[in-house]
Amino acid sequence: MPHDHSDHPHSLLPPDPALRVKALETLLTRKGLVDPAALDVIIDTYENKIGPRNGARVVAKAWRDPAFRQALLEDATPVVADLGYYGRQGEHVVVVENTAQTHNMVVCTLCSCYPWPLLGIPPAWYKSDAYRARAVREPRKVLQDFGVTLAENTAVRVWDSTAEVRYLVLPERPAGTEGLDEAELMALVTRDSMIGTGFPRTPDQAAP
Amino acid sequence: MTRPHDMGGRFGDGPVLPDQDAHVFEKDWHARALAVTLASGSLGQWNIDISRHARERLSPKDYARFSYYEKWMAGLADLLVERGVVTPDEMAGGTPTSSPLAARMLKAERVPAVLASGGPADRPSDVSALFSVGDWIVTRKIAANRLVEGGHTRLPRYAAGARGQILRYHGTHVLPDSAAHGLGDAAEPLYAVVFPATELWAHPEYPADEVVLDLWQSYLKAVE
Numbered sequence: 001m002p003h004d005h006s007d008h009p010h011s012l013l014p015p016d017p018a019l020r021v022k023a024l025e026t027l028l029t030r031k032g033l034v035d036p037a038a039l040d041v042i043i044d045t046y047e048n049k050i051g052p053r054n055g056a057r058v059v060a061k062a063w064r065d066p067a068f069r070q071a072l073l074e075d076a077t078p079v080v081a082d083l084g085y086y087g088r089q090g091e092h093v094v095v096v097e098n099t100a101q102t103h104n105m106v107v108c109t110l111c112s113c114y115p116w117p118l119l120g121i122p123p124a125w126y127k128s129d130a131y132r133a134r135a136v137r138e139p140r141k142v143l144q145d146f147g148v149t150l151a152e153n154t155a156v157r158v159w160d161s162t163a164e165v166r167y168l169v170l171p172e173r174p175a176g177t178e179g180l181d182e183a184e185l186m187a188l189v190t191r192d193s194m195i196g197t198g199f200p201r202t203p204d205q206a207a208p
Numbered sequence: 209m210t211r212p213h214d215m216g217g218r219f220g221d222g223p224v225l226p227d228q229d230a231h232v233f234e235k236d237w238h239a240r241a242l243a244v245t246l247a248s249g250s251l252g253q254w255n256i257d258i259s260r261h262a263r264e265r266l267s268p269k270d271y272a273r274f275s276y277y278e279k280w281m282a283g284l285a286d287l288l289v290e291r292g293v294v295t296p297d298e299m300a301g302g303t304p305t306s307s308p309l310a311a312r313m314l315k316a317e318r319v320p321a322v323l324a325s326g327g328p329a330d331r332p333s334d335v336s337a338l339f340s341v342g343d344w345i346v347t348r349k350i351a352a353n354r355l356v357e358g359g360h361t362r363l364p365r366y367a368a369g370a371r372g373q374i375l376r377y378h379g380t381h382v383l384p385d386s387a388a389h390g391l392g393d394a395a396e397p398l399y400a401v402v403f404p405a406t407e408l409w410a411h412p413e414y415p416a417d418e419v420v421l422d423l424w425q426s427y428l429k430a431v432e
Contacts, residue, residue, distance in 0.1 A: 017237060023301070031304045032313060042246055047231075110264075111260055155416035160421045162362045162421045163329070163381060
């Protein structure tokens, strides 16, 4: 048997979650196992340095450069690593392309696997029971919760991230974006469009 | 046979609530919980499969009532005690003693390199690939670990006994069913397998919809 037990050690900690975390951090610090300054660096990394702008840059490049797009769809891991996007929860990357026929959408039904180096830490909804439970069975109803409606006859392909492969959706390039540079295109790429629960902005919706 | 994390396809969870401009961490303690978990992992006392399984084997009651990062904290606390890193007395607030693992403590200056180097799951393997892209397979009828009763597996229940087609070969990867129980990496071929929605659900939304899962070779059998 795996280590099921009735005397769960976690029940020894204070019940309030914030106090529980504090108690663990303090205990591990006093035992010389955790450096609080290292925790600050980890948090700063995912709050300020690694986030969906990374993925947006990959998408904008793919929209502008057919050879880059081709290489990305064939074997994304070395292509995004060349841009500096490699590391924890992004060691094996596959990019899947939306077309008029197929809309891709990513979930992790068993936990919360997500391409951290490209999109950062997953949002709360991605980790929620409702998304994990429903995305594979009724993707269109889930998309309605995001205000997204697919064209008729578009098939949905849902990717359940059950291994250490991380998926990024390459959304369709919006109409009317010919001639935009990389930075202008990046401004159109939303986080949700790279998970498959949204579309990119159109130029008239572009964030300033 | 099943555990509460295996929720793909479940009914009754209500709407998904998208956030528009939410912070990366909704609460300060969420950020600390993530950071403490990552820092503790670098002590090298467990792998990612062991830590996933620690969250999955919370009691169904705890799994349901704990928020996301509470599950992380509970899984971490359980592992720290099970692995002898922390004593139950220390966990309950007793005076801590210094740890022989202190030399492995993740220092702030090493964090960027550790996060950037990651932990790839592909490994060389003697197991040769039995399937090619386009082959039809059927998954195990029972989505359960074959090495350890009640153990970790990555075949969700909703995809058990289903017919699908090999879509992509990922190379040979660590087998979670083995690695989660300290039984070695046991790397074997890993495939992306595509299933028609009609194969998985009694009432699929649209007949052409598909679900793709990454599945290890030992989860699969050939079909004609």
